[in-house]
Amino acid sequence: MGDPREPPEGAPDGGSGNDDEYRSVVFDESFVRAARIQELSASERLSGSFGRATRPRVRLGPLGTVPRQALALLMLILVAFGAAVYFGVSSPNRQAARPEGSQLTVSLVALSPASAVRPAGDPANPFAGLPPGYSDGAVGLGTPSGTATAHFSRVEVTKALDTVQRYLVASSLAPSTLIQGATAEVRAFVTPGEQAQFDDSVTQPVDDRHHALTGWLVRFDPAQVALAADSVKVAGAMRIDEADGGTLQITTDHTFVYALKPAGAPSGAPVTVETVRRQLTFEFDRVDLATAQLRLVDSVLQAGPAPCTVSMAGFLQPVLAGPDGTPPPAPPAVDPGNHARPAWQVCGVLAGG
Structure with missing residues (x-):
């Protein structure tokens, strides 16, 4: 009986009758x-x-x-x-590249006394002669309640105001900053994009409008000056604004009054009342708000009584009162034609001095 796989007529001549010989030409997919x-x-x-x-x-x-x-x-x-x-x-709301490098601009103005610098009448109460409106420490900062702006919520504005208030306390009121040379607490508030500028201001302060340490904080030379009172009197206010849709701006304008005496002087030594005005402009993006840090972009400082001939970039240089008063240092003449002297270095006269 034949192979069932073969056709009825039988296998073709020369063939095997199965598909083996065609497998080499089968087409795959x-x-x-x-x-x-x-x-x-x-x-x-x-x-x-x-x-x-x-x-x-x-x-x-x-x-x-x-x-x-x-x-x-x-x-x-x-x-x-x-x-x-x-x-x-x-997208109009996308996050722009964050600022880096030098951003703070500083203006320092020494206020020369118009007459002899006399000590406070009562060393135990050196602020007795201040006009109304001054308060002790942070109370005098007058921090407002947070209110929403066009692009920032009330919570975000409140957080920015709290950061500014704590920065002002650390940089203007803390004894460790004022008289002990500490800078770490203030630096912690500075956004990473400005920390290199801050560090340069600490290590090599210079009045070039960008690297004066006294643009960041208030401090006196501990080798020359000591605090004569634990409290600092403050008066001023804060303003809330927007630099743009992604940047919250807060401007502060405060006058700080310090009671000072010569370093190492005993209690009862003559006390000098030093007045410092700080007008600061801060900016926040949402990353700054999340990290409770800030960008200080503009700082204007007036301080007196102070000599016009001494740099205030590293320390404020008050004219301290002696027992019978200290004659005022003569301010230098300013020659507008002298381009070797920076035009921004100016000196004023302290009112009531």
């Missing part, structure tokens, strides 16, 4: 997909709307062999990436 032509479908053949039995296959170059699902996924990813780039670039 990848070969079919890569074919240059495609056969028309049954519906296309029945419709008669064709000119030939085959249609040319659209050539997609390297993508021609990519499965349709993978190609669709690739196109979806490209569209999503393009949309993300477009909205990221065009």
Whole structure:
């Protein structure tokens, strides 16, 4: 009986009667997909709307062999990436690059006494002669309640005001800063983009409008000056504004009054009342608010009684009163034609001095 796999007429001459000899030419799916032509479908053949039995296959170059699902996924990813780039670039609320490098501008003004500097009448109560409106320490800062602005919530504004208040306490009221030379507490408030500028101001203070340490904080030379009272009298206010839609701005304007005496002087020594006005401009973006740090962008300081001939970049240099008063130092003449002297270095006359 014949092999059931053979045709009825028998195996062709020279053949084995099975498919073994054709296995080398079997077309796999990848070969079919890569074919240059495609056969028309049954519906296309029945419709008669064709000119030939085959249609040319659209050539997609390297993508021609990519499965349709993978190609669709690739196109979806490209569209999503393009949309993300477009909205990221065009969004008005996107975070701009954060400022780096020198940003603080400092103006220092010495207030020369108009007459002899006399000690406070009562060393135990050196602030007795101050006009009304001054309070002790942080109370005198007059920190307002936080109110929402166009782009910042009440909570964000309140947090900025709290940061400013704590900075002013650390930089203008803390004895460790005023007379002991400490700077770390103040530096902790400074945003990383300004810390290099702050550090340069500490290590090499110079009145170049950017690196005066007294633009960042109030301090006296402990080798020359000591505090004669534990309290500092303060009067002033704060203003809330926006520099732009992503930057909150707070401006402070305060007068601080310090009771000073010569370093090492005993109790009962003559006390000098030193007056310092600080007008500061702070800026916050939302990263600053989250980290409770600030950018100090402008600082104007007036201090007196002080000599006009001594730099105030590293320490404030008060004219201390002697028992019978100290004659005022003569202010230098200013020659507008002398370009060797910086134009921003100015001196005023202390009212009531």
